[in-house]
Amino acid sequence: MEVLNPRVRFAWTVGAVVTAGIVGVLAAVVSRFTLGPFATVGLAVAAGALALGLVFVVLRYRSWRFEVREDDLYLERGVLTRVNTVVPFVRVQHVDTQRGPVERALGLASVVVYTAGSRGADVSIPGLTPERADDLQEQLRRLAIESERETDAV
DSSP states (O other), X not given: OBOOOTTHHHHHHHHHHXXXXXXXXXXXXXXXXXXXXXXXXXXXXXXHHHHHHHHHHHHHXXXXXXXXXXXXXXXXXXXXXXXXXXXXXXXXXXXXXXXXHHHXXXXXXXXXXXXXXXXXXXXXXXXXXXXXXXXXXXXXXXHHHHHHHHHHHO
């Protein structure tokens, strides 16, 4: 089983900091109109949200695993709800790599696997180096083509 690049924790931490800031500002605004000028309420809520976010980042990183197997892609992830996903290569429609601004700054990329069938069945593997993402994209593409040929031959 493969794990994600440790730098993905920093990308997720950025998200936790932004979320904590937004929650803190909202709490400060609400407390201003309900409790009076208590700026510490917003700060306390932001600090609590940040602490929870950082714990979530650590637990999320520890729970993320994936493996390219003979006939499918297997993913394990989730903090509160554990999710184990099996994506048969015969269901793979196409595979993309993505690099958002934070990922680019950290030298990371994600691989997105689009599948046939139900809506929302696409899976994303974050926290890969661009080289690993390109290799994984090519490997999954090749395995999906081979799987399609085997299905057509039957």
